[in-house]
Amino acid sequence: MSNAALFQTLLRLGDNTLVLGHRVSEWCGKAPVLEEDIALANTALDLIGQTQMWLGYAAEIENEGRSADDLAMLRDVWDFRNILMVERPNLDFGHTMMRQFLFDAYHRTLLTALKDSTNPRIAEIAAKAVKEATYHFERSAETVIALGDGTPESHEFMQNGLNLLWPFTGEMFECDAIDAEMAAAGVIPDPISLRDTWIALVSDTLTEATLAIPQDDFAHKGGRTGRQHTEHLGHLLTQMQWLQRAYPGANW
Amino acid sequence: MTPDVDTIWAWLDEVPDPEIPVISVVDLGIIRDVTWEDDTVVVAITPTYSGCPATSIINLDVETALRDLGLTKIRLKQQLSPPWTTDWLSAKGAAKLEEYGIAPPSAAGGPSKCPRCQSANVERVSQFGSTPCKAHWRCLSCLEPFDYFKCI
Numbered sequence: 001m002s003n004a005a006l007f008q009t010l011l012r013l014g015d016n017t018l019v020l021g022h023r024v025s026e027w028c029g030k031a032p033v034l035e036e037d038i039a040l041a042n043t044a045l046d047l048i049g050q051t052q053m054w055l056g057y058a059a060e061i062e063n064e065g066r067s068a069d070d071l072a073m074l075r076d077v078w079d080f081r082n083i084l085m086v087e088r089p090n091l092d093f094g095h096t097m098m099r100q101f102l103f104d105a106y107h108r109t110l111l112t113a114l115k116d117s118t119n120p121r122i123a124e125i126a127a128k129a130v131k132e133a134t135y136h137f138e139r140s141a142e143t144v145i146a147l148g149d150g151t152p153e154s155h156e157f158m159q160n161g162l163n164l165l166w167p168f169t170g171e172m173f174e175c176d177a178i179d180a181e182m183a184a185a186g187v188i189p190d191p192i193s194l195r196d197t198w199i200a201l202v203s204d205t206l207t208e209a210t211l212a213i214p215q216d217d218f219a220h221k222g223g224r225t226g227r228q229h230t231e232h233l234g235h236l237l238t239q240m241q242w243l244q245r246a247y248p249g250a251n252w
Numbered sequence: 253m254t255p256d257v258d259t260i261w262a263w264l265d266e267v268p269d270p271e272i273p274v275i276s277v278v279d280l281g282i283i284r285d286v287t288w289e290d291d292t293v294v295v296a297i298t299p300t301y302s303g304c305p306a307t308s309i310i311n312l313d314v315e316t317a318l319r320d321l322g323l324t325k326i327r328l329k330q331q332l333s334p335p336w337t338t339d340w341l342s343a344k345g346a347a348k349l350e351e352y353g354i355a356p357p358s359a360a361g362g363p364s365k366c367p368r369c370q371s372a373n374v375e376r377v378s379q380f381g382s383t384p385c386k387a388h389w390r391c392l393s394c395l396e397p398f399d400y401f402k403c404i
Contacts, residue, residue, distance in 0.1 A: 035377060035378035035380070035388060036378075038378065038380050038381065038382070038388070039378055039379060039380035042380040042384050043380075044303075045301070045303035045304070045305070045384055046301055046302055046303050046384065047303070048303050049299075049301060049302025049303025049304065050302045050303070052302070052303070053302065053332070123333075124332045124333035124335075125332065127332075127333060127334070127335050128299075128302060128332050128333075128335040128336075129302060131335060131404045132301060132302060132404075135379065135402070135404065138379070139379045139380075
């Protein structure tokens with residue numbers, strides 16, 4: 001097992017939680033109601049906390065003197081390894097909650113498998129994070145049902161969100177040479193093996209939410225390999241990283 | 253003279269949680285181990301939630317308390333495994349939480365009664381509350397909102 005592959009794998013884990021955590025935090029102070037505002041801020045906080053653990057370990061593995069903060073705040077777009085779905089703009093609240101739901105179902109499934117990783121550090125981070133991901137999933141699934149099976153207007157928002165996001169879900173189950181190497185060593189599950197569990201979880205909720213699952217399996221890819229991010233990630237980073245870029249090393 | 257670990261545990265039981273000062277960090281179940289390694293006291297602390305902002309304050313409070321009691325060589329280490337669970341909240345801590353107005357965690361997934369008026373007629377407002385460890389509930393008898401310490 002090479003450290004380079006392990007480093008990339010940890011970036012994939014940590015960049016998903018970092019970028020989604022930042023996106024979700026953008027709702028702070030302007031969610032539709034106070035309870036949702038608090039819930040989204042708490043979800044973002046959990047995700048950023050998990051990022052600290054993943055990128056902290058990534059920095060140790062890289063062993064180039066960088067910290068988790070350096071990795072988060074001083075890399076540019078092409079070095080990020082998150083899936084494209086999490087860098088999508090929030091759009092409306094329905095789209096945000098649908099993205100959260102699709103990600104939470106994946107995250108819970110992935111972390112459950114990672115609890116049995118042959119890498120003890122990954123196993124212990126996953127055991128910690130899966131409790132939070134499970135809680136997030138319960139909430140986002142409830143919200144998807146409440147809004148999907150709500151008023152005609154809320155139903156339309158959720159169906160539109162689902163239609164927009166569905167082509168971004170395929171990237172979660174993509175398997176490249178890095179994944180294959182890590183899976184062979186028992187460090188991560190084969191991404192493809194997570195798909196059935198994810199589909200079952202997602203289908204149950206979407207059916208209850210009276211939403212139609214798009215039948216097209218076209219998938220946008222390029223985020224977790226870093227080959228081609230969407231333009232949205234650059235805009236996100238300008239906001240997330242500006243302080244460290246303008247005042248290098250600033251802290252409080 | 254160096255204090256034994258039982259004495260240090262007792263000292264730590266006097267260090268309040270920064271967010272919920274009626275319970276101690278020991279009540280909360282986040283102090284996992286206290287040992288002497290040569291002349292250094294090593295305290296293993298586990299985070300409640302990954303991103304809980306109180307974690308760094310807790311570390312600071314623990315170190316300050318031990319320093320004030322005369323210890324000079326202190327090492328705090330983060331211990332992730334096994335992950336923190338509300339099962340580790342002490343019985344004393346649960347009773348104090350309820351007295352303070354926060355319903356303690358319950359395996360049933362929700363509070364059995366309102367911590368203010370004891371009515372069982374309660375409903376959930378939101379899965380998330382004022383801190384990562386709490387959910388937001390309300391009592392339908394006395395009509396007061398209250399925090400419920402989430403069960404994880």
